[in-house]
Amino acid sequence: MNQFTKSIPIISEGEASLIQPIDLDGFREHNRKKSKALIDKTMTEKEVIDKYVKDGDYLGFELYGTVRCPMSLTRELVRSGKKDFRIVGQGVHELDLMFGADLVREIDFTYISLEVYGISDNMRRRVESGAVTKIVEWSNAAITWRFKAASMGIPFIPARSMLGTDTMKKSSAKVIECPFTHEKVALLPALFVDVGFIHVNRADIHGNCQIDGISGFAFEMSRACKTLIISTEKIVSTDEIREHPDRTIIPYYLVDAVVHAPYGSWPGEMSGMYERDDTHYKMFIEKQKTQEGMDEYMKEWLYSLPDHQSLLDKIGKKRLQELTL
Amino acid sequence: MTQQYSPSELLICLSSRVMEDGTTAFIGTGIPMLAASLAQAMHAPNLVPIFEFGGTGAILEKLPLAVGDMRTYNKALAASGICDVMETAQRGFVEFGFLGGAQIDKYGNLNSTVIGDHKHPKVRLPGSGGANDVGSACWRTIAIMIHDKRRFMEKIDFITTPGFLSGPGAREEAGLPRNTGPYRVVTSLGVLGYDDETKRMKLLSVNPGVTVEKVIENTGFELLFADNITTNEPPTEEELKILREKVDPDGLYR
Numbered sequence: 001m002n003q004f005t006k007s008i009p010i011i012s013e014g015e016a017s018l019i020q021p022i023d024l025d026g027f028r029e030h031n032r033k034k035s036k037a038l039i040d041k042t043m044t045e046k047e048v049i050d051k052y053v054k055d056g057d058y059l060g061f062e063l064y065g066t067v068r069c070p071m072s073l074t075r076e077l078v079r080s081g082k083k084d085f086r087i088v089g090q091g092v093h094e095l096d097l098m099f100g101a102d103l104v105r106e107i108d109f110t111y112i113s114l115e116v117y118g119i120s121d122n123m124r125r126r127v128e129s130g131a132v133t134k135i136v137e138w139s140n141a142a143i144t145w146r147f148k149a150a151s152m153g154i155p156f157i158p159a160r161s162m163l164g165t166d167t168m169k170k171s172s173a174k175v176i177e178c179p180f181t182h183e184k185v186a187l188l189p190a191l192f193v194d195v196g197f198i199h200v201n202r203a204d205i206h207g208n209c210q211i212d213g214i215s216g217f218a219f220e221m222s223r224a225c226k227t228l229i230i231s232t233e234k235i236v237s238t239d240e241i242r243e244h245p246d247r248t249i250i251p252y253y254l255v256d257a258v259v260h261a262p263y264g265s266w267p268g269e270m271s272g273m274y275e276r277d278d279t280h281y282k283m284f285i286e287k288q289k290t291q292e293g294m295d296e297y298m299k300e301w302l303y304s305l306p307d308h309q310s311l312l313d314k315i316g317k318k319r320l321q322e323l324t325l
Numbered sequence: 326m327t328q329q330y331s332p333s334e335l336l337i338c339l340s341s342r343v344m345e346d347g348t349t350a351f352i353g354t355g356i357p358m359l360a361a362s363l364a365q366a367m368h369a370p371n372l373v374p375i376f377e378f379g380g381t382g383a384i385l386e387k388l389p390l391a392v393g394d395m396r397t398y399n400k401a402l403a404a405s406g407i408c409d410v411m412e413t414a415q416r417g418f419v420e421f422g423f424l425g426g427a428q429i430d431k432y433g434n435l436n437s438t439v440i441g442d443h444k445h446p447k448v449r450l451p452g453s454g455g456a457n458d459v460g461s462a463c464w465r466t467i468a469i470m471i472h473d474k475r476r477f478m479e480k481i482d483f484i485t486t487p488g489f490l491s492g493p494g495a496r497e498e499a500g501l502p503r504n505t506g507p508y509r510v511v512t513s514l515g516v517l518g519y520d521d522e523t524k525r526m527k528l529l530s531v532n533p534g535v536t537v538e539k540v541i542e543n544t545g546f547e548l549l550f551a552d553n554i555t556t557n558e559p560p561t562e563e564e565l566k567i568l569r570e571k572v573d574p575d576g577l578y579r
Contacts, residue, residue, distance in 0.1 A: 064378040064393025064407075089452070111454030115354050115391045116577075119451060127449040137438060139457035140377060141411035148408060160415055161461045164499030165434075166484040167453050170443055175500065184500025214379030214398055215406040271395055 008179060014171035016136040019086050019106050020058045022155055022190050030226055036253050040205045042235070043257045045076035045308055052227050052256060053077060053195050056105075058086045060193035060225065061094050064216045065115050066268035066276050069094050070199040070231050072261040072308040078103065079302060088191065090143060090217075093268060093284075096122045097302065100294045106134040108191065110143045117285045122294060137170040138162070138188075144217045146191035151223030158185040196225030198250065199264050201273065203232040204240070207255025210247040213271030222250040231261040233273060261308055263320055274323040277315075330560045332513050333578045334568060335532060337363060338560040339511045340423070340469055347371045350421040351414060351459050355578075356469050357423035358389050362572045363564065375419060377455040379405040388573055392455075411455070414462035417502070422463030424456055428481040429470055431526045431546040432495075433488025433507030433519065435460065436481040443483060453485050460486035461501055465508035472512035477544040489524035514540050516557060520549050530555040 043051070053059075063069040074094040078101045086106040089095060095112055098104050099122035112123045126132050138146070139161050149157040162168040163175065163186050174187045198218055200209040209230055211218055222228055230250070235258070241248060263270075267277040267284070287293035305311050312320065330338075333356065340360035344350055346369035352361050361374045362385035373382045378393035382402030389396035398404040413419060426435035427450055437456055441447030460466055466488075470476055488507045490496055497503050506524075510517040515531040527549040528540055537554060560568070573579070 065391030067378075067391065067393045067395075090454075109452050111452045113451030113454075119448075124449050128446055130445075135443075137453065139453040139461075140407060140455040141415075141458040144407045144411065160500065160502055161411075161458045163461065163501050164484075164487050164490045164496065165457060166443075167438065167457050167486075170438075184498075186500070213395060214376075214393065214404045216378045216393060217407045219406060220408060269394065276390075276394070 008176050011175045011177060011184060013174040014168055016134070016170060016172045018172045018189055019108055019134065019136055020192055022192065024153060024155060027150070027192060027226070028153065034253060038206045038238070038252065041207050041255060041258045042205050043259060045072050045259055045261070048073065048229050048257045048259055049076045049080045049082070052229060053080070053082055055082050056084045056086070057194040060088045060196040060221055061091055062196065062198040062216060062218050062221045063091070063094065063268070064214070066092055066281070067265070068199050068211070068216070068270060069265045069268040070197040071266060071268060072264045073197045073229060073231050073259065074098070075302050075308070075311070078298070088143060088193065090140065096120055096288060097298070099123050099126045100288070100298050102126060102131055104132055107132055107136070108138055108143065109135050110138045110140050114285060121289050125291060136172055137167045139167060142171070142173070142188050143191065144220055146188050147217060147220035147224040149188065149190035150192050151220050154190060156187045156189050159188055160185065162186050191224060193221065193225040195227045195229065196221055197229050197231070198222060199231045199261070200250070201232070201270065202234040202236045203230055203258050204236055204238045204252070205258060206238065206252040207250070207258050208238065208241045208248050208252045209250035209255070210241065210244070211249050215249055219249055222254050225254070227256045228254050229257050229259065230255050231259040231264045233262055233264060233270060235260050263312060264308070266315065272325060274320070274325055277319070277323055330565060331579050334560055334565065336469060336511060336513065337568060337578065338564045339516060339557060340467065341367065341564070343467055343509055343511065344369050344372055344421065348420040349373045349375055349418060351375050351377070351419050351423065351463055353377070353423050353425065353455070353459070354392050355425070358385070359568070359572055359578055361385060362388065363568055366567045366571060367564065373402070375410055375413070377410060378407050379410055381405070381410065388577065411458050411462070414458065417464070419463045420465060422459035422466040424459060424466055424468045424486060425470065426456070426468065426485065428476055428478050429468060429510065430478055430481045430488070432490060432492060432524055433468065433510065433526060434481060434484045434490060435468060435486040435488065436483045438483045438485040440482055456486040460488070462505070464505055466506065467509045467511060468507065470510060470512045472514040472540070473543050474545045477546065479546040489519065493522065493524050514543060518551070523549070525549050527551055528554060530557050532557050533559045
């Protein structure tokens with residue numbers, strides 16, 4: 001037998017099946033069809049959610065902690081009534097709203113918590129009651145490397161994380177003996193997102209995006225999305241983008257829609273622009289401890305407001321000024 | 326005169342003393358942030374803190390509240406992203422990694438995923454986040470724990486983050502980078518290390534006012550003991566002054 005027809009044996013593998021299938025050529029064909037023209041992609045939150053999101057989609061939110069969260073898009077998503085989402089879970093406040101409205105069925109789970117404020121009670125209620133029907137475990141690096149594999153257009157990426165643990169057992173990763181080093185490596189399957197949401201400091205109308213400060217996993221996730229929705233603090237001219245092309249983390253052709261959302265990360269923060277609204281956040285922490293409290297919170301701060309501008313009006317210019325750096 | 330200090334302040338000071346100058350440390354939310362900041366002000370001005378979402382070499386003038394907030398790259402040397410930082414650890418550049426968890430076993434394996442059964446959990450915890458990666462790739466990891474029997478267990482409910490797994494050689498057998506693993510456990514009762522041969526947790530020193538018996542009573546597995554168990558110095562006047570006036574003036578961790 002020709003040695004190249006031998007397959008590499010799987011030494012061990014995680015129990016979970018993939019939440020999101022891998023279709024490399026399908027992704028290429030999808031990307032071929034995306035417009036490469038420099039067209040105006042600006043839309044409102046409502047238009048974006050109506051047009052691009054459907055029940056059951058696999059959704060991704062890029063952020064870190066309460067920083068640079070696409071909150072105006074999340075609120076519109078919750079208001080829309082669309083449901084039964086599968087998500088990649090590296091989240092804080094945006095996922096709390098999703099859990100509050102019981103919109104999540106399956107999770108590629110890495111970290112969902114309220115950081116210094118402790119465990120998310122919204123997440124606990126939905127997971128412990130079985131409302132979330134499938135949870136697959138990953139580490140943060142593993143999730144990001146899975147995006148990286150997708151962004152490279154390859155089916156998996158080898159890594160030296162997760163090995164030997166229950167995190168591996170409850171994942172969809174596989175362990176093989178590396179054909180080059182003869183050591184065990186974990187194979188992490190590429191992760192493709194149906195609809196991704198990323199909030200940035202500035203973008204032009206075509207979707208060329210720049211981020212100040214650390215970039216989290218924006219680079220990798222933006223390249224792993226079939227549909228990518230951007231919300232931005234500022235819309236700038238393309239000339240301004242061209243002055244500092246080295247700062248463009250997300251080029252326009254990845255992007256399907258651009259939403260202008262000043263204070264779009266509130267009550268979270270935005271690098272160099274505004275701080276987290278800790279007063280609001282602490283109030284939220286208390287409210288989310290019970291479902292009744294969460295329902296009240298959602299009614300006041302989400303359902304009773306038609307759009308992002310009405311939220312900004314409710315917060316008030318004075319408070320926003322206080323938060324601005 | 327003996328200074329009064331809180332249990333958190335003691336944990337912060339003990340953790341800070343473990344950090345070495347001129348090296349790199351992966352810093353998570355909470356006590357490790359305060360400890361790194363205190364270490365920079367005390368004995369380790371050239372400690373390079375690395376934060377999960379991309380901040381490298383920040384000067385910790387104000388306490389970060391999350392591993393991605395602006396303070397994690399205050400006057401930093403580099404601000405990149407999660408891939409860069411995790412790959413830096415995977416390449417062997419990161420000496421220390423700080424970890425926490427709900428449960429720990431005698432081999433330093435940590436659980437931050439679930440209490441009870443994974444499918445039908447009693448308590449769903451936040452999940453690995455970067456912990457599994459830190460525990461896999463950093464040369465030496467330091468766990469910071471409240472010390473009681475519910476947390477120091479013979480068998481933990483879920484291994485989120487690898488310690489020495491099932492004992493000597495198990496990390497290498499699993500494919501984890503060689504010569505890596507747990508180094509210290511800083512607890513509310515003392516400081517523990519690991520036996521070179523058996524890889525089992527070993528009591529090195531006790532905190533002021535704590536007896537060896539009390540440590541045994543609060544540990545759910547059989548401990549090993551260093552030949553000469555010392556008593557840790559309480560927080561010094563200087564440590565407390567810096568901690569209260571500079572590191573945490575708002576008293577979030579007092």
